[in-house]
Amino acid sequence: MSIYQVHQPSSGSGDFLKLKDGDRVKMRIASEPAVSVYKLGDKPRYAWAVYNRDNEKVQVYSAGISIFKQIAALTEDWGEPTEFDIRISRSGSTINDTEYIVTPVKESKELTKEVLAKVEEVDLIKVVKGKWLSEYEEDKIPPAPVMEMTEEIDLDKMPSDEDAPIDLDNIPF
Numbered sequence: 001m002s003i004y005q006v007h008q009p010s011s012g013s014g015d016f017l018k019l020k021d022g023d024r025v026k027m028r029i030a031s032e033p034a035v036s037v038y039k040l041g042d043k044p045r046y047a048w049a050v051y052n053r054d055n056e057k058v059q060v061y062s063a064g065i066s067i068f069k070q071i072a073a074l075t076e077d078w079g080e081p082t083e084f085d086i087r088i089s090r091s092g093s094t095i096n097d098t099e100y101i102v103t104p105v106k107e108s109k110e111l112t113k114e115v116l117a118k119v120e121e122v123d124l125i126k127v128v129k130g131k132w133l134s135e136y137e138e139d140k141i142p143p144a145p146v147m148e149m150t151e152e153i154d155l156d157k158m159p160s161d162e163d164a165p166i167d168l169d170n171i172p173f
Helices: 065-078 113-119 124-128 133-139
Strands: 024-029 034-036 045-052 057-065 085-091 099-104
Touching: 024 034, 034 133, 045 065, 045 113, 045 124, 057 065, 057 113, 065 085, 065 099, 085 133
Parallel strands: none
Antiparallel strands: 024 045, 024 085, 034 045, 045 057, 085 099
């Protein structure tokens, strides 16, 4: 047996599925997508309740636009992503070299009644502090950012040292 079949990288045992460099996870999307925004001006993030086939656990998976587009591209030939399993692979460890690849799984098993019941327990909108993507498509109002400024900053009252002398010993190079 190949080492690639024996070794299974960790994909998180908590409520959120997190992929690290080298991880490959087989899952079934078990909900419609939710959309959220971390802070004002950020691109949206998409989230699903998923059944992680590798650790046999219902989790929340949150991803960016590139993964959403890859999943969406599968729907033309494969149908709704709740009807088949997918495998997501991650390679890279920095923002500049990380790549995700989403592939459909040829032989997929249906989710059991027990798993579907656990999926129903996940309050995805509350967990990701977002809204259903279908709701966003209807009203075109993005969800409120997760992080909000708690007080306004008056730039005119900010201290300034633009006229202060420059101490060259404080420059680190």
